[in-house]
Amino acid sequence: MKNLPTLKLSSLWARLKTPLVVFVLLVIWELCVRAFKIKEYILPSPIVALQHLFLPQPDANYSWIVHIRITLNELVISFLVTSVLGILIAIGLAWNSTIKKIIMPAFVFLNSLPIVAIAPLLVLWFGYGLKTNILIAFLVSFFPVVINTTVGLFEIEDDLLDLVKYLHGTKLQIFLKLRLPNSLPYIFTGLKISSTMCVVGVIVGEFVASDKGLGYIIINSQYTMDSPPIFAGLMLVSLFGVALFGIVSALERLCMPWQFRGRNEN
Amino acid sequence: MRDGSKPLLSLKNVKKTFTTGGTELKALGDVTFDVCPKEFVSIVGPSGCGKTTLLKIIAGLLPKSSGEIIVDKKDFDITREVGFVFQKPLLLHWRKVIDNVLLPIEILKKDRKAMEERAQYLLALVGLEGFEDRYPGELSGGMQQRVSIARALVHDPKLLLMDEPFGALDAITRERLNIELLRIWQETGKTILFVTHGINEAVFLSDRVIVLSARPSRMIESLDIKLPRPRQQEVRVQPEFGAYALEIYKSLEIG
Numbered sequence: 001m002k003n004l005p006t007l008k009l010s011s012l013w014a015r016l017k018t019p020l021v022v023f024v025l026l027v028i029w030e031l032c033v034r035a036f037k038i039k040e041y042i043l044p045s046p047i048v049a050l051q052h053l054f055l056p057q058p059d060a061n062y063s064w065i066v067h068i069r070i071t072l073n074e075l076v077i078s079f080l081v082t083s084v085l086g087i088l089i090a091i092g093l094a095w096n097s098t099i100k101k102i103i104m105p106a107f108v109f110l111n112s113l114p115i116v117a118i119a120p121l122l123v124l125w126f127g128y129g130l131k132t133n134i135l136i137a138f139l140v141s142f143f144p145v146v147i148n149t150t151v152g153l154f155e156i157e158d159d160l161l162d163l164v165k166y167l168h169g170t171k172l173q174i175f176l177k178l179r180l181p182n183s184l185p186y187i188f189t190g191l192k193i194s195s196t197m198c199v200v201g202v203i204v205g206e207f208v209a210s211d212k213g214l215g216y217i218i219i220n221s222q223y224t225m226d227s228p229p230i231f232a233g234l235m236l237v238s239l240f241g242v243a244l245f246g247i248v249s250a251l252e253r254l255c256m257p258w259q260f261r262g263r264n265e266n
Numbered sequence: 267m268r269d270g271s272k273p274l275l276s277l278k279n280v281k282k283t284f285t286t287g288g289t290e291l292k293a294l295g296d297v298t299f300d301v302c303p304k305e306f307v308s309i310v311g312p313s314g315c316g317k318t319t320l321l322k323i324i325a326g327l328l329p330k331s332s333g334e335i336i337v338d339k340k341d342f343d344i345t346r347e348v349g350f351v352f353q354k355p356l357l358l359h360w361r362k363v364i365d366n367v368l369l370p371i372e373i374l375k376k377d378r379k380a381m382e383e384r385a386q387y388l389l390a391l392v393g394l395e396g397f398e399d400r401y402p403g404e405l406s407g408g409m410q411q412r413v414s415i416a417r418a419l420v421h422d423p424k425l426l427l428m429d430e431p432f433g434a435l436d437a438i439t440r441e442r443l444n445i446e447l448l449r450i451w452q453e454t455g456k457t458i459l460f461v462t463h464g465i466n467e468a469v470f471l472s473d474r475v476i477v478l479s480a481r482p483s484r485m486i487e488s489l490d491i492k493l494p495r496p497r498q499q500e501v502r503v504q505p506e507f508g509a510y511a512l513e514i515y516k517s518l519e520i521g
């Protein structure tokens with residue numbers, strides 16, 4: 001009975017320590033800007049940046065909420081496309097080793113291209129707008145899901161395959177009952193990495209292929225050397241990144257209860 | 267148990283040579299024996315002599331190099347009516363215990379719903395009542411091996427291949443499970459081919475003990491164990507029990 005309150009306190013601490021660290025960093029940032037009198041266009045203080053977000057700015061010709069919704073929409077669609085396509089591609093690669101030998105080098109090549117640099121080319125080919133933006137985000141972020149899922153589908157103890165083989169199970173059964181569940185941890189690792197890269201991809205896409213969204217605000221404010229909205233935009237973007245990562249992690253727990261059964265978070 | 271009926275399974279001059287990187291390794295020299303329906307046959311032999319290899323060949327997991335494995339396809343479908351207890355538990359860590367037990371049902375595309383009760387029953391039989399919804403990671407090694415025994419029985423196979431199933435257990439659990447296994451065997455009328463290192467275990471369980479030599483292995487002895495059934499722990503102190511064990515021990519030393 002007696003250690004109940006301490007238990008609660010410690011779990012409260014576990015939940016709050018990350019936000020607290022962020023808050024402390026923001027305070028340090030604010031204090032530094034004030035102490036060293038840094039000019040606003042070089043580094044605005046977080047309060048100034050947040051003011052841009054929450055208080056109406058008379059000279060701003062954009063509405064945050066509209067652009068936030070656009071970016072969020074793009075992010076969700078891009079990440080869904082990346083996840084589904086990425087996993088499907090990996091399954092294709094794992095299904096047939098000839099396919100893998102032919103296509104894998106192409107993917108490695110594609111991934112080593114600086115997508116940011118070829119993004120303008122993509123705009124030229126596919127035009128301005130959502131589709132091109134999603135394509136750019138996909139190209140930036142698909143690789144980790146594909147690689148991790150492929151590895152996961154192969155990394156299975158050979159002896160486990162005997163369980164299905166001695167009863168003359170099919171290749172499909174081996175895939176569905178052994179390889180796929182076995183690869184879940186790998187898939188989620190891939191999705192987590194891809195989720196953060198997808199945020200980058202969406203913003204890069206907005207830089208070049210869009211006249212809407214947070215990426216557009218950031219690049220546009222850069223032209224006018226208006227730093228506070230850049231920082232406000234960056235704060236939002238990183239918030240979305242963290243949120244997406246959190247959603248994937250929550251999904252991971254949901255899909256793999258055996259991994260987390262009986263373990264306390266800390 | 268052997269009553270002159272025709273064998274469930276006949277091995278004739280089964281040989282196995284592994285070729286890895288140009289070097290040949292003769293695992294099974296020449297193995298010939300029959301297993302009759304409802305018979306409990308144990309195989310003993312030195313480590314590395316090819317016991318696991320032999321079971322895997324019978325189960326179709328490894329190709330044999332030469333020889334024959336003969337079954338009467340009319341009464342025994344060796345592709346579906348075999349249960350295999352591997353040397354390691356090999357549970358799927360993402361499946362609950364009950365779902366692990368039901369894996370063969372899914373692979374054989376039988377009606378899972380109808381078999382759930384049977385799976386529960388088998389778990390109770392191996393002493394794991396109440397553990398249905400646990401994950402393998404939450405069980406001890408011995409409990410995992412017992413799950414794998416329930417799994418090997420769930421599709422009601424005619425032939426049970428067991429590869430040192432109790433090798434990793436402590437003596438007390440092992441002897442308890444020996445008695446359990448004999449009970450299951452008697453109740454279900456299965457044919458069992460049981461690989462073990464334990465000479466006493468082999469004598470205690472079997473109708474017949476087959477002794478294999480070191481690599482390349484051949485059968486050096488096939489010993490009928492004519493101890494009365496049902497067997498309880500007391501059998502172990504009968505003089506005949508010791509005589510059988512000694513005979514197996516001696517042939518292992520020679521081979």
Ligand SMILES: Nc1ncnc2c1ncn2[C@@H]1O[C@H](COP(=O)(O)OP(=O)(O)OP(=O)(O)O)[C@@H](O)[C@H]1O
Nearest residue numbers: 284285286291293312313314315316317318319320
């Ligand atoms: N896939 C393989 N490739 C090459 N050699 C193998 C393979 N499997 C087994 N062997 C060899 O065949 C021999 C027999 O192996 P096996 O596993 O059948 O022995 P065992 O009698 O079951 O031994 P233990 O009692 O230690 O389990 C060993 O020398 C082993 O090295």
Ligand SMILES: [Mg+2]
Nearest residue numbers: 317318353429
């Ligand atoms: Mg073995």
